[in-house]
Amino acid sequence: MPAPLTIGLIGAGRIGRVHAANLATRVPGARLLAVADVNEAAARSCAEAYGIPGATADYHSILDDPAIQAVLICSATDTHAQLIEEAAAADKQIFCEKPIALDLPTIDRALAVVERAGVQLQIGFNRRFDPNFRRARQAVERGEIGQPQLLHIISRDPAPPPIDYVRVSGGMFMDMTIHDFDLARFLIGSEVEELYVRATTQDPAIADAGDVDTAVLVLSFANGVIGTIDNSRRAVYGYDQRVELFGSAGAVMIGNNYPNSAVISTAESVRRDLPLNFFMERYTESFVAELQAFVEAVIDDRPVPVSGLDGRVPVVMGLAARRSHAEGRPVRLSEIVG
Amino acid sequence: MPAPLTIGLIGAGRIGRVHAANLATRVPGARLLAVADVNEAAARSCAEAYGIPGATADYHSILDDPAIQAVLICSATDTHAQLIEEAAAADKQIFCEKPIALDLPTIDRALAVVERAGVQLQIGFNRRFDPNFRRARQAVERGEIGQPQLLHIISRDPAPPPIDYVRVSGGMFMDMTIHDFDLARFLIGSEVEELYVRATTQDPAIADAGDVDTAVLVLSFANGVIGTIDNSRRAVYGYDQRVELFGSAGAVMIGNNYPNSAVISTAESVRRDLPLNFFMERYTESFVAELQAFVEAVIDDRPVPVSGLDGRVPVVMGLAARRSHAEGRPVRLSEIVG
Amino acid sequence: MPAPLTIGLIGAGRIGRVHAANLATRVPGARLLAVADVNEAAARSCAEAYGIPGATADYHSILDDPAIQAVLICSATDTHAQLIEEAAAADKQIFCEKPIALDLPTIDRALAVVERAGVQLQIGFNRRFDPNFRRARQAVERGEIGQPQLLHIISRDPAPPPIDYVRVSGGMFMDMTIHDFDLARFLIGSEVEELYVRATTQDPAIADAGDVDTAVLVLSFANGVIGTIDNSRRAVYGYDQRVELFGSAGAVMIGNNYPNSAVISTAESVRRDLPLNFFMERYTESFVAELQAFVEAVIDDRPVPVSGLDGRVPVVMGLAARRSHAEGRPVRLSEIVG
């Protein structure tokens, strides 16, 4: 058994704590040595909950610690690129939550630093590690559905985020659809060349914030596949995460996950409980699996499964989506330059 | 009990025989008195099979028969408009298969003749009468899903028609998608203002014929709903006819119909038999119900449920779809003029 | 095309009218010439509704009519055996609703008369002709599930019959379970040797009438299969008709039939409409298919698919069930003698 990968966590918010819990209990081969958060109390609380030896308000003490081989960047989005650069300069292996940044020049500078440093960078697109979507991808790879022709992604949240977050999120395409962009690329294994957006806003507060909350996107892939993404910020029945892939030899459909399999028949209807409400419940296993994959790749010195480029392309797609929506026309990704 | 509606059938091909069988056995209040087909043997065979008193090669004998109150026009598409005009001139109530014609001037002339004659004209968009799609529409009308926001129609055929038919069909949008255009209008109860098409061709013979066989369309409705239609000429697992409607208070999904409910578990998989293969099996009940609705509306002197205008609009949408595909941009329906 | 089989219908009640409608419209090869009912108005109404030339209060005029080749006996249960004997004596081919009678001596006398007359007798166990249950049987015959080992039948009615009917019905085992006894024999293709009953009564009126309304039966087949039947007179969610067959190579499960495939998701649940409410809706197709099979077998002079013996055995099982319930022990069918 190789020595465990020693890790420092930067950012002890919601997703940071998920990763801390998983590293503490469900990811063999990793050892979380320290946690940093600008809110020192948050860092301490996280350290206590998950048995992490060190807690600090200053992430530099993590970057400076030679005993720490890798960092998890779970801080606010606008700090991601800077932290990636500093971590790379400190020769740490890097796992960073999405997105790297909301603009391409910042992303490209960070990726250049990573490349020069020769460290690995994995982006937190966790849905690739969901057992359902992996099975859909597997159906393609095994030839179970032949040559893919059509793709549909349904991706609806149970409720919009706080309006203050909406204002700084980069907009729905950059904040929410970005996961679907990554999933589309993962499932099809080809790049999107052009996309077209049709969007509306149902929620007046979101309209005031200048954003949309309901959209259909059409993706045209280099390999000829046509895809759609259906987004809503508010599905009253809960988190709706489905995929359909249609090909020359068949189709594969991924349904929602439920808290139980109970079907109840009464004088009114045949019904079941609502699907798992949100990503913390729906994607539990994927958060474990992405970290496990990161840890194993670093230990084995193999390429991580979601690269820096995989972090860049969905941002390009998000920028193209914004432009398509603004101009009411299909936009080629080649139109989007830093 | 009122006197039965007396009917003459023009066209004894596949769909004509379906209607003859239904009138003979499952549509109370109707009496099929004669059938005409340019192929007189076909007319006679149909008459014999379904107990129809008269069979003729010449449809004029039906139009000239004062004992016949209504006609069913089931002949080749390019004869529909002319027959509608002649039937209206003969003061017959009219049921005509879709489409009225492939161009607007012809359609508009026929509708003008119908209007002047003061007869009724119902177009054969049978899917509106399918119990599943009616239930989806009912969910909207009852407020079960609140205000509709998103619509998806999956409509895939098991196999393309003969290539000779493809050449004269007006193209996939006019021949196949036209049913989905009608269904979309029926489900949403609002008009489409703009549409965008992305299409490919998988089958070389269809490419040679200048048509597409795989497409995604985005529909923008006047009431703000965004819809998609997904079409394929070849779904290897059979006829795929599904709908999803998403609204402010929920969603309704319509699945496929199957020949049985058997689920078989073996050492390999948990599986069921393929869905009903094509429209003759899948839409059996809708063919009965549309004729029943026509017969009752005429007898009661109420408006028929699918009007001449309902026959015209999907043709406009088909023309817009062709243009969107040709020009690679969203097309407003207002751009399409006769 | 052979000459149609000419038929007389005895009994114009609910099931008689179902057969009349099917013969009029959906059973090629048959011609219904007359209908008899002790209530002459019922006979006339039936004749008018389905275009039957003759209507009479006296069934003898049907038995005496040499133009009539076959009779359908749909009268009250206590007249079945007598009518079978008279029809056989009149050299008619016979289709008779279940049960032949509630006691074995009466059944055996009727079957003996039929055998001497050399006519055919088919019993109306329609469920054998349901597409779902046929598919389950087919799974056995094709070897899809290997050697059968376990069988479960769920058979629950939406509501009990009128209490006056309960009193003369012969009890739930003879009136309701009898269909499940037949289905069990059909699915397994082997005879039951022993059965055990556990039953309760929920409804006080049924208790007063000396009957049960809720039961589980265990069937031991000659070929080693163990089966259960689950009966209830009152399933508030509607007619519940399911089957599961488990074998050495897999299992087949038959679910309920629904009026539509709509699945509706709201803030409360993911639900669908209730299953088809009762046998008239659930088994529509089976009523057509059983008559079609009778007509074809008689015309082709082949054995009918549900014989007089098939009508006798379930009555033996019903008598055994009564005894098992009364004595609280497993009862072998060989204990039941006329």
Next chain:
Amino acid sequence: MPAPLTIGLIGAGRIGRVHAANLATRVPGARLLAVADVNEAAARSCAEAYGIPGATADYHSILDDPAIQAVLICSATDTHAQLIEEAAAADKQIFCEKPIALDLPTIDRALAVVERAGVQLQIGFNRRFDPNFRRARQAVERGEIGQPQLLHIISRDPAPPPIDYVRVSGGMFMDMTIHDFDLARFLIGSEVEELYVRATTQDPAIADAGDVDTAVLVLSFANGVIGTIDNSRRAVYGYDQRVELFGSAGAVMIGNNYPNSAVISTAESVRRDLPLNFFMERYTESFVAELQAFVEAVIDDRPVPVSGLDGRVPVVMGLAARRSHAEGRPVRLSEIVG
């Protein structure tokens, strides 16, 4: 936060390691201090894998350690009762895998010792903690299905255990059905008064060992519910664990758990992958939840949720099942005395 409950594990076999892993990572409030196994290498391997401070071949060192408050007994079945007695004498709180023993005198002596010692004893009937079965029980408790009337448990293993184990297992009813006996009591909340067994043996090796491998049991509950259990040692499609509860106001059905939600349609069938293969995958969450419940009950000094009596009754039922099978008749539980 209260001090953690300190625990010693006796038995480092398959289920012991499951509990060790869960205590190490997923059960807050517990601290596993030592593991004992007669195979000392197994104890050491377990200790190393899950970070347990102590490992020993002699369980007495656990019982003698005053720092250890509770023990988990996961050793061979024939040692359970003796270990319960010794642990109670050492004043430890006790969690013991099922069954306590295969005979009532042994069980009763152990329970008496526990009672005198005033410690708690929880039996490892984990299925009560499965989210699906809890939801079924909840449907009863909330009145969603009214008054329960009928219960069905389908419980089939993917493959029989090694024949050497079959020989010492106490037979299928005591080894496998015992879980279903407990589940039945849990779901209905009433005691079984009588049961009837019908069983066969498909596998010659199991027949040689004097056991059955296929069975249907009928349970008669004190509150009038009638239940069935369907067992098979070999379901080729995997672990089949379903429940149906029918009541005066509706029914609840629990289906199997699957590794993913993918539905794949091809030219052959519409299919999904096999259900989770066996209890380690199917009941993962229930193993965590039962330990969590034990730990919390002990810390809070509340009664544990599965008592020593809950461990005794299913053994009585297993003995009654054996007798019913041997004698071919329903057996009342009151006939079974130590």
